[in-house]
């Protein structure tokens with residue numbers, strides 16, 4: 001894979017609107033047939049990145065190549081990309097069939113070929129028989145499928161999706177996620193999908209790029225991003241992690257009076273962070289701290305039972321709140337009781353930045 | 354929706370008001386039209402219906418010529434103003450200087466017709482002298498061209514506003530989507546945006562036709578070598594006073610305007626219900 005040509009290769013692309021830096025100089029490399037997800041908080045620069053790839057905005061710096069061809073100077077209609085917008089992007093004066101056929105009509109493809117191709121695509125997205133409806137006669141989910149069909153029918157090299165599922169309810173979103181993933185496997189096209197929904201990202205992605213503050217903070221497989229985040233920001237954004245900031249003392253982390261054991265030693269005197277997933281933590285019900293564990297005492301301030309898991313919030317003496325999630329069992333302690341939270345030392349993850 | 358719990362009298366009052374406005378607006382016009390169909394003319398005790406004055410109109414060469422010029426002028430003004438209006442509305446959406454641009458576009462509405470007309474007249478006289486002295490050209494001599502310029506200045510703000518209002522309802526993502534489907538900027542406008550602002554463009558056209566058709570002051574100052582229907586009526590009235598023919602001419606102008614407005618309203622209503 002490494003020596004094959006990249007589907008998208010952006011070097012140092014940046015976009016500023018006046019004094020607002022929507023995207024700082026960023027490198028992005030997306031492999032052919034990869035399902036790449038841009039995930040991040042609102043205003044982070046995800047849409048900007050996507051629109052730069054599509055050619056809807058011109059970068060203030062940097063170059064973009066698609067399958068080895070430099071497209072930086074090309075208008076969107078000259079690029080081999082297609083896009084699914086968040087909303088309002090279907091042509092309301094055209095039927096579903098005409099919407100999907102639009103790109104092919106522009107290519108002057110023969111009519112019967114267009115019809116065959118369109119109905120094949122509507123089949124693929126599960127909208128057979130909706131050909132003659134107008135967009136306003138469709139539900140939000142159906143409209144997004146029409147957009148998907150309209151994009152897929154072009155057989156572009158890259159399909160860009162900007163929050164395609166944001167308007168859908170949780171159940172429909174989940175179904176559509178799986179469908180998107182399936183379709184991507186079926187058609188074998190590179191997908192770049194923007195979302196701020198973590199679950200959506202984890203469901204569909206081969207690789208996730210975390211974008212925040214106009215920067216590509218970190219990227220990796222969903223599993224790696226979740227279990228082995230490199231940056232403190234990632235640990236904070238993905239999953240439910242408890243983070244301790246402090247100064248390294250070699251084998252430990254000084255968090256202001258208390259020293260916590262680190263999984264691996266860190267350079268003494270350096271400001272670092274230690275994160276522990278809430279599901280790796282436990283409340284000790286009076287039992288002694290196991291060998292090789294770290295423990296901190298505090299007060300139980302909240303207890304929520306969520307079905308599969310129980311979630312407890314403990315306020316430490318330092319004032320920091322710690323979330324502990326345990327499958328099945330709930331702590332027997334009452335709210336207000338003194339408790340001890342503990343975690344295996346090696347469950348901790350060190351973040352140098 | 355809320356109507357069901359609303360005060361029924363408030364609703365009826367609205368209708369009464371509407372009817373009052375229409376009556377106040379239309380009765381003088383209807384009065385004139387009624388007179389134009391009376392064989393005995395204005396102030397007569399008897400009323401005998403006749404179309405003879407209308408037939409007279411259509412036998413009068415001068416009037417036919419004036420009508421011809423009026424329609425030709427309206428046509429040219431529409432052809433010039435519409436693209437300008439659409440372009441300015443597009444420009445308005447992208448410019449960062451929205452308020453100054455808007456004021457500039459609407460400025461012709463704030464200048465009284467006779468002042469604008471006189472100013473243009475003086476301006477064109479100067480230009481005309483300059484072009485004939487320097488290049489021996491007859492540019493800006495009073496003519497169709499000067500009348501068109503005067504009327505375009507008058508109609509452009511209306512076209513701009515009407516088109517802008519319909520454009521505001523359009524979602525720009527659709528243009529982007531069309532571009533990504535492979536359409537050039539022009540194709541995207543023509544295939545996707547234009548069909549959706551068509552109603553506005555259509556109303557703007559009707560508006561321009563009526564404005565141009567009924568315009569007197571600017572046209573009278575700036576025309577050269579022809580009369581339009583309104584200028585003809587006024588000069589006729591000044592020369593011969595109100596005759597049955599004048600009533601017929603007024604009737605004709607009013608009915609043309611009413612028919613155009615009625616057609617636009619009907620089309621708009623049909624569109625609303627569809």
Ligand SMILES: Nc1ncnc2c1ncn2[C@@H]1O[C@H](COP(=O)(O)OP(=O)(O)OP(=O)(O)O)[C@@H](O)[C@H]1O
Nearest residue numbers: 017020021022041042043044045046047048049196
């Ligand atoms: N046309 C524009 N003019 C000025 N600033 C802009 C423009 N478009 C985006 N920005 C700014 O650039 C930054 C990044 O915007 P972007 O739309 O890429 O964020 P995003 O990650 O897609 O956010 P969201 O999840 O809310 O869609 C934001 O601070 C935004 O205000």
Ligand SMILES: [Mg+2]
Nearest residue numbers: 046047048162
């Ligand atoms: Mg966005």
